[in-house]
Amino acid sequence: MSSLRLIDLTLGQFWKGTHRIWKKDKRIAVILGTIFLVCGYYFYQSVTMPVRFLFINKNIDKQCIIPDLDPFDKSIMKYVWSPDPIHCDSLPDLVYVDDAGSLQYNRSAFKVYNVQDIKCSYSPLIRPNNDDYSVTFGDEKFIDIPYQVPTDFFKFRCYTKPEGKMIYETLQESVYVTESMRNSKAFEDPDLSKYSIFMFGIDSTSRLSFIRKLPKTYKYVTETLGAYIFKGYMKVGDNTFPNVVPILTGKLPGTEDLPNPAGTKYNINKLPFVWQNFSREQYATVYAEDYPIVAAFNTDGSGFLEPPTDHYLRPWMLGLRKINFVSDVLKSVLLPFEYKNINLKKTSSLCFGNKPIFTHQINYLKRFVTLYSSKLRFVFSWLVQICHEFVNYLELGDEDFYQFFKFLKDNGHLDNAFLIFFSDHGSRIDDIRNTFVGRIEERMPVVTIAPPQSFKQKYPAAIKNLLDNTRRLTSNFDLHETVNDILTGDFEGKLKFQLNSKRGISLFQPIPESRSCADASIPEHFCACYGSTDISTKEPLVVKASKFAITYLNNLLKKYTHICAELMLLKIHEAQLVSLGLSAQGEEENRWTIYKFFSKPEAEKHKRFLIIFETIPGNAMFEATVDYHVETGMEITDDISRTNKYGNTSICVPEKTLQKYCYCKTMLKQ
Structure with a gap:
């Protein structure tokens, strides 16, 4: 017999048994149904809980490069949606606590409760055992409103006059100043x-x-x-x-x-x-x-x-x-x-x-x-x-x-x-x-x-x-x-x-830019810092990123092509790969779950390159940060920096921000 067939038979027998009990004693049936629902939910939750992988960061001793992430990254947004609004009881409060801490009647609610004259009481909520786990209610005391209850929390009840029928009960929170x-x-x-x-x-x-x-x-x-x-x-x-x-x-x-x-x-x-x-x-x-x-x-x-x-x-x-x-x-x-x-x-x-x-x-x-x-x-x-x-x-x-x-x-x-x-x-x-x-x-x-x-x-x-x-x-x-x-x-x-x-530095004081996770007492499995590693300047993605940066510069100068020379790559002098450094090292919690059979952490799809390259004409040296994503391609992060002097070679450009990029065509004739 298959396990699914066995579950079906078990559920069928349970509901038949519950139906027979319901005819005899509805309270027991409700209790059994509740127990079954709670146990069933916790079983379902335990076997469908996502796997929590343990990651270790190799960059813990390196200067931290802060992750720059998109809050609306599409890998995240497929899990983001809007639940229904919270719907609470529509009945209004019969009393409220005013700014002075006193109970007052909410007279407009009397019509809703269909009452004209009522009497009310409170029972203080007490911590009887000097612990954080038990509370009890003190004796009920009838009061005249307005009234300041000499405790922060109390059960509050109102009754009709003269019948004495309870029409309102709440656990009221207040603030009592001694x-x-x-x-x-x-x-x-x-x-x-x-x-x-x-x-x-x-x-x-x-x-x-x-x-x-x-x-x-x-x-x-x-x-x-x-x-x-x-x-x-x-x-x-x-x-x-x-x-x-x-x-x-x-x-x-x-x-x-x-x-x-x-x-x-x-x-x-x-x-x-x-x-x-x-x-x-x-x-x-x-x-x-x-x-x-x-x-x-x-x-x-x-x-x-x-x-x-x-x-x-x-x-x-x-x-x-x-x-x-x-x-x-x-x-x-x-x-x-x-x-x-x-x-x-x-x-x-x-x-x-x-x-x-x-x-x-x-x-x-x-x-x-x-x-x-x-x-x-x-x-x-x-x-x-x-x-x-x-x-x-x-x-x-x-x-x-x-x-x-x-x-x-x-x-x-x-x-x-x-x-x-x-x-x-x-x-x-x-x-x-x-x-x-x-x-x-x-x-x-x-x-x-x-x-x-x-x-x-x-x-x-x-x-x-x-x-x-x-x-x-x-x-x-x-x-x-x-x-x-x-x-x-x-x-x-x-x-x-x-x-x-001490471990910490007040945020009112300067924190070193060179700080690492080890400096900040952040353990390696909670460190989310990126770190940089030297890589070959001949790496295909490095060459591609350098050419992408030069294309970006030429686009900035597009409206000045009549006076600025087109820049071309001469040499890549230095390249670094910036990576997160988190690698999966098993699971944080070793428990059985269905997801164990097909769940694995999403691979890092994002790479960042720090590149220093030289262009001609003019032998300009630039430093660029290029982000590469396997799905969206390349993107320049922040401004591209000029790292050597350019003197009068860009004097022809009227925009000051572009002078560090342009090499005037007039200089070619000299």
Whole structure:
């Protein structure tokens, strides 16, 4: 009997059995059906997961040549498409939290709920065991609206009068400022010579996917906020934990400064997180993350025994799971169908109530920055659900991210604050990763820094370094040093600095152009740098590239052919091949998958040549960078440089930019 026939019989027997159970007990049938669906999905997912090849970069000790990739390369675009918009519950909120942190009735919603008089209550959400994994609800307390609930998170219910029928229930997120915080000196009189810092992170987002999938946010960040985007930023670890920990602590998991010989979860309660330093300097702090089952510090880490910051969103996320456990479990099954625009229920699994979960998190951040607007603030936000496993979902957050950044600017929150938009890595588990472009961008997460306008005026040297460093090799350790400098105000490098004593260099300081991955502490299997190698000047592609460059020069001089001589190749003096240097060395995860039988990494289709050649007449020496792609042919990168003097040999050309290329015909007669 064939395996497919056996599966058919097994499925048939399962459904017949389920049908018999359904007649007797529908609840058991639902449970069995759910178990079958979940198990079936995880089996399907495990055997169809793309192969993740392990690549090693041979250029780790060479000066880094930053990859220059097209975000819309056709090898990538076949995996890029638009999912359906997120559809959440259409019912409006019966209450809302105002700018002062108080609950208010949404009177316009009373008609929708068909009520005139109601009574409402709250039950505080509590961390009962001093851990990161359990929450419970306190006693229900009836209140009069408006009312400020003395906790950040609570279950909120409303009932009809006099019947007492519950018509509304939600898990409300708020921000409660304690009396001790309100009465603190720093709250009333913050040090305005210092800057707040807002770190807004999104999992699995490369710089290229930022351009592709968040066009509105990208335009606003670059054009309106004047952010600096670091084109040479590379990750130092595989997944979230080893990439976020270096940013927040300056330490790399798995090395001698943060060893883990037992291979168990890291005790993160002992780590020197930067938010502790900000707290000591009287900053108000918040850490918000949206996906508790794969949270940054709870998958590879042990979780926090105490809330790590003044305000901490994880209990609210755990509360969602507690009040809606079945839906939360099914989420991982339903989301892949939604991703393919197959909706098995009316509302998206990305929603809670009438909003996406990431919008609830953004609203939480808005309340925090508003209530602490007179105080220095440190914000660390991390979004996972919208993009961790489904790269095309990212675009569904574009409008919300844009509106959030616009809110920060329009309300003056960025007048004295740095906005850092960042990620941990690009897509790791999608088919896009096994394309040539995909395996590079997976190593190059997005990092942008938008400094306040006042900073640009006060520290022009630091701004120049920021701009220069957007074209240098950078890493998580550099971002860590940058955050430290924002805290200490050391933007001019006045504090003691020894390059060999630390891994990172602040982005406010000049980073050497000669930097290699080894210099930047980027491991060889995460290094995405190109390196150059001397090759024969007689190589056919080198000769072809040189002639292509000369044709390019002659085309630039086309309208001056009556006064400029046609250039011809005399000699190729030097040639270098610029290549990525990534070679496949087996698989990162040795697991069985169907793709093992026919999947292989896409070959490198792109080559870059650095060529120094001599032309006649005039014996001009030129240096050109020529890109060659097996499908699209050759292209000149940047300007062709003249490397020897040309004196008066081009004086006949009126355009100054062309004088270095032209050899005047009048010179031929001399």
